Amino acid sequence: MIRQAAAEIASPKSEKTEKTRDQLLEAGIALFSQQGYEGTSTRQIETQAGVQRNLMTYHFGSKEEFWKACTERVYERMRGFLGPAFTQSKDIEPGERVRFLIRRYVRASAAVPEFARIMFDEGRGNSWRLKWLVDQYTREFYETVADLFDDGRKRHMIPDIPLTNFYYLLVGSASIFSMATECDLLTGEDALSEAMIDAQADTIAKLLTIAD
């Protein structure tokens, strides 16, 4: 079940401290999602964050723990989009509900491209990070999609394809956003523009559901 976040754990001792943590997290999210875990050094993160050396270790204990904190924030951001979408979908007629949620998921993926980037990045290997991501976030999301899928199939709103393929098509549809740089080089189009996001949402919603 997708639900709203629990508040950040640490009590914000001081204003400045919170700012340091925040800048580190934002730098970490940007760099991890662009260069991967191994490709990003703690010093690079601190430099990009504009803070002194070793502050990451002090505030988060280790690179591993810091990475987890980064993914937490990213997933939180996804929840910030998906939670309200679920709430709103309750008021939508069943015939449109699946389509509505698919479109919202696509828009969320575009708003938080770091999420898909990290997922694609870690999904290929066998690291402790993959296990952690699946346990913490992916499993929960998968179950939600599975429920949605079952319901949609009962209502004959989803074509006759297996759940696994449905799921990875939906997830894989975010690849255009996570490969925005390549997309620009290839087509000259900005994958993260409003027009492209709409086009992608329209396309997936059309293909993954059955027209009335």
Next chain:
Amino acid sequence: MIRQAAAEIASPKSEKTEKTRDQLLEAGIALFSQQGYEGTSTRQIETQAGVQRNLMTYHFGSKEEFWKACTERVYERMRGFLGPAFTQSKDIEPGERVRFLIRRYVRASAAVPEFARIMFDEGRGNSWRLKWLVDQYTREFYETVADLFDDGRKRHMIPDIPLTNFYYLLVGSASIFSMATECDLLTGEDALSEAMIDAQADTIAKLLTIAD
């Protein structure tokens, strides 16, 4: 245009030399596709290849050149699947041609999951590697898909969606194979099994084309 490969450049001086190069390349492909460029060290490659230290530098000059050689072999492997598919598709009735090629592409992606892995990996950033991949391989492939798309649209075999979205849906459909580890953790299914490959090929072909 997708065409058959040019032969490997180097004249195979001796049997053993060729074996060393081959083992290095195979190890490099496996490791680069699982851990990314920065996440893989030359010593790790040499260890996995079972050869002595520094032999990679000797045979390939540098890590950069070696990486290029690895991607060359991977793309060559993709061509080994796509080339014959194109040839065969000439004999297929136009109404089935697009569907046939889509299915073949999906099967190729499953047979060479390293290709999609590397593409997803590099597509997110802005490295010299991305530029090189696009110049060397991706552009050529994109043009091929674009031609196929135009033809399919004229014949009313492809739904009314933009080319860019069509392309990234097709490419993104390989994500299930490149995230095989995650898929196993999540669903218990082997994404690279014959059954799953078939299911994925069927699904994409069905969704991206219009039924007669």
Next chain:
DNA sequence: TACTTGTTTTGACAAGTGACAAATTTCATT
């Protein structure tokens, strides 16, 4: 004031990185 607590700064270190160069081996041809 002195003391405590949380945070920042600086110094250091062992392990690992890619690359270079010289020493050594291998092996087909004389």
Next chain:
DNA sequence: AATGAAATTTGTCACTTGTCAAAACAAGTA
């Protein structure tokens, strides 16, 4: 067997990596 080029092995370099530890600083409390 002798030669010479290709291939392998070993040694080393300057640099980066993550982390630890101690020093310096700030701000509040007794």
